[in-house]
Amino acid sequence: MKTRIAPSPTGNLHLGTVRTALYNVLFAKKHQGEFFFRLEDTDRQRSEEQFTQEILEGFKWLNISWDTPEGHVAERTHAPETLVGLGEDGIVRQSLREAVHSSYIERLINEGKAYRCFATVEELEAMREAQKARKEIEKYDNRSRAISKDDAEKLIGEGKPYVVRLNLGEDHIITWLDLIRGEVSINTKDLGGDPVIQKSTGQVLYNFAVVIDDYEMQISHILRGEDHISNTAKQIAIYEALGFPIPEFGHLPLIFTKDKQKLSKRKHGDIASVNTYKTQGYLAKALVNYLLGTSYNSAKYGEIFTIAEAAEDFQIASVSKSPAIYDIQKLNWYNRDYISKLNYQEILTYVSRFSRFDLENNSLFNPSQIQLIIESIKESLDKFEQIDEHINYFFEDFKLDDSELVKIIDEGKEVILEFISLIGSGSLDFTDQNSIKNGINSIGEKLNMKGKKLFFPIRVAISAKTSGPELGFIAVLLGKEKIIERLNSALLKTSHRH
């Protein structure tokens, strides 16, 4: 059992690519097979080295690794001993395999299974126009099938450009037993005429290169998105023409956005790019779990599982057939769950990377205080990017500008006034959070206030937040001076009464 992922470096690492990779890894793992990586970098116009690097970094971040393929040495039609295009990194680069691809094209032409088509783009356009006018289905009419060898050679001699097309032969039905969908069949007459397999530039087309490469890499099971279903029919026709054994295919459902659009780099930008999750402080394991959890669920582990755990009872046939809608809330839930399972050292590492404050070498707080602070807020972190909005008031002063917050201060100024005078009386111990808490309680009794009315004004005054750790906890860490200072400056925001 050999599976693979074959991304093309024409953009950032896409969530869909990762999901497909994950299922291939999972499937291979389940059957103690191998998983390979091929870079489909033949589109020189759109491929960029920068994207290649991003994709590789993304895979590294996600902790997805691959095996090194050996290839079909015995059946090789060309010289080298090892798989052409295989790098030391175990990656097969399609762009290095052009000669290999061409050799197979030649073979197909010689065997009469493919032919040269000299029709120009203009001719083909005219043909389609005419078909349209006649209300026929627009497709290539296989006009060049009949060109004789002599005529073809003559035209080549004249330097006329040509493409190579695969001869699909008589209309017939191509059927395969899809690993996920069951039997799928497509009539060759619906394929739009004999497909081009080599461009006039000499470069082979995607569908052809894929077949050659998958064959030589000995891929046995191809799991890919369902947007490839009609490619599969064409590819099977190529496998048949070449006499290659046909691998198993499985077509995964796509990921959609809420408006049921295919998640695309162009239209949905950031959310489609893995890099976004990395830079916002998602845990790779959470993203992996989320992605696997759409379309598959583990009978044994329920919602939360690693790839290794999922592999224990993975059944390819029970992967969902219908598309999954991207749900950031569920991803966030996974991420919170994974964060909560991290130990403090791990959290500190992440949090330090995302905070603008120097947490590991801090002048205001010692390491154990930092630990208290971080552990007090870690439960409310969707992603590490949010760290500073939860801890900033510990490290720096703030301006109370938000009208909601000012309103809370204004309505609760008596509480604040009372708290200031209580602190002034010297009866509160700022080394003991219970002392502070009891103090606040006594204010509640005195003013006959409780709940929100009592706590919110103080909380907002000292943290500019409506949520966070215990007030006593915050007060002890910030200290008496800072608390008084913040209470007083909060009062400046109130409408003056005295």
Place this chain on the structure above:
RNA sequence: GCCCCCAUCGUCUAGAGGCCUAGGACAUUCGGUUUUCAUCCGAACAACAGGGAUUCGAAUUCCCUUGGGGGUACCA
């Protein structure tokens, strides 16, 4: 247009003819805890797209309709 794929709570899903009064998770709402917020705990809300057929019995099988999606290149 043509071809192909898909169809269970708002979302991800469980469900392989009777275990389904359709289960779980996320989200939402309401309680409890926290004299506040968050956390945590408990509960509620909420779905088999529609119509036929097969069957003693259908979310599960078949057909049609509808809806959604994908493909239809000398892109990958």
